[in-house]
Amino acid sequence: MNDEAATSLTPVPRYSIARMDRVLKIFAGLKQDVARLLDIGCGGGTIALQIKHACNAVEVYGVDQDNDFLSLAKEKGIKTFILDVDNNPYPFPNDYFDAVFAGEVLEHLNDPDHFFEEVHRILRKKGTFVITTPNFAAWNNRIALALAFQPFSLDNSWRHANAGKMLSFRHGKSLAAGLEGETKSVPANNRHQKLYTRRALKAILELYDFYVVHCGGYPYLVEGRSYLAYNSVELMMNRLGAGTGILISCYKK
Secondary structure, eight states: OOOOOTTOOTTSOGGGHHHHHHHHHHHHTOOSOOSEEEEETOTTSHHHHHHHHHHTOSEEEEEESOHHHHHHHHHTTOEEEEOOTTTSOOSSOTTOEEEEEEESOGGGOSOHHHHHHHHHHHEEEEEEEEEEEEBTTOHHHHHHHHTTOOOTTOOSOSSOTTTTOSEEEETTEEEEOTTSOOOOOOOGGGOOOOOBOHHHHHHHHHHTTEEEEEEEEEOOOOOSGGGHHHHHHHHHHHHTTOOSEEEEEEEEO
């Protein structure tokens, strides 16, 4: 992995490009100086570096539960900390960061209240907090529920994640399920515990004393020619507010 400029999205998986394009535009448009940036669930650090370049952050920090990922991030100059985001206190002082990013993290948490409390504590007043997470009210989930199938991005079994689903689109791959009875196990670091609608997530952030500046979405585009029709519908529904992803930018009051 290379240290690309913010305009280069090459290292980001193709299904994530639309999401990161919107995230980087938010960070590039910040009017405030960013001395310290934190990426929660930073993985190998590629996205953290792109955000750093986009907002001209001086220092970038990353937390994750995977030591192998953190080693890659550390090689990129990111200040890394191993952390169970769901359970443990975050190893930073109060009001420490100017900006915090949590991309596709919230849906994996069993205790989101702890997450919101800790982010609020370590973020300075007027500091920026950006979240992306799957949209429970996405058009495809609504269709699945109307036909009595399991929502696409919510797993009720870790051993048989596709049980009761029409199709499963996870990380750019499609797996026929439900109708054909296929199953797929879900690794511990990829389990979706909770899903949110835009309205619900906005309300929760406000309860934790954040002011929501932008509450929008992003399309989740699936690779492959056979999904051209699906992707066209996804792009259209995202413009109508029912896309697969939620993107919220807010600041600490």
